[in-house]
Amino acid sequence: MNLEELRDQVEEQFKPWVDEFGPALLKLTADEIKAFILLAFKGDVTGAFAVVLSRMDNAELLAAGESLHIDWQVANAANKRKLELQRKAGEVAVTILLSILLAAVGL
Secondary structure, three states: OOHHHHHHHOOHHHHHHHHHHHHHHHHOOHHHHHHHHHHHHHOOHHHHHHHHHOOOOHHHHHHHHHHHHHHHHHHHHOHHHHHHHHHHHHHHHHHHHHHHHHHHOOO
C-alpha cells in the first residue's frame, strides 16, 4: 500500500495524521506492527509512539516534534489539567495511529 491508498482508506479528519505519520507507519515491519499494537493495548503510549518514531527520518521527526510541541504548549496553558490532557492526547494519538495502521494492513 502506498500513502495515497492509505489516505483513501481513512476518514477525512485522519488525513493530516496520515500525511504526518503515514510514511513511518508504512515502513513498519510485521514485528514492529505487532509491538505497536501490543504496546497500544497495554496503554504504553510512550513505547507505542517510539515504535513509529523509530521509522521517521530527521525531517519527519522535526515536523512531528513541532506539531506535538504546539499541542503540548496548549495543554500546559491549562496547568490544573496538564497531566490529564497530555495523557489523553497520547491515547488519542496512539488510537488514531492504530486505526491508520489497521487500515494499512487491511483490517
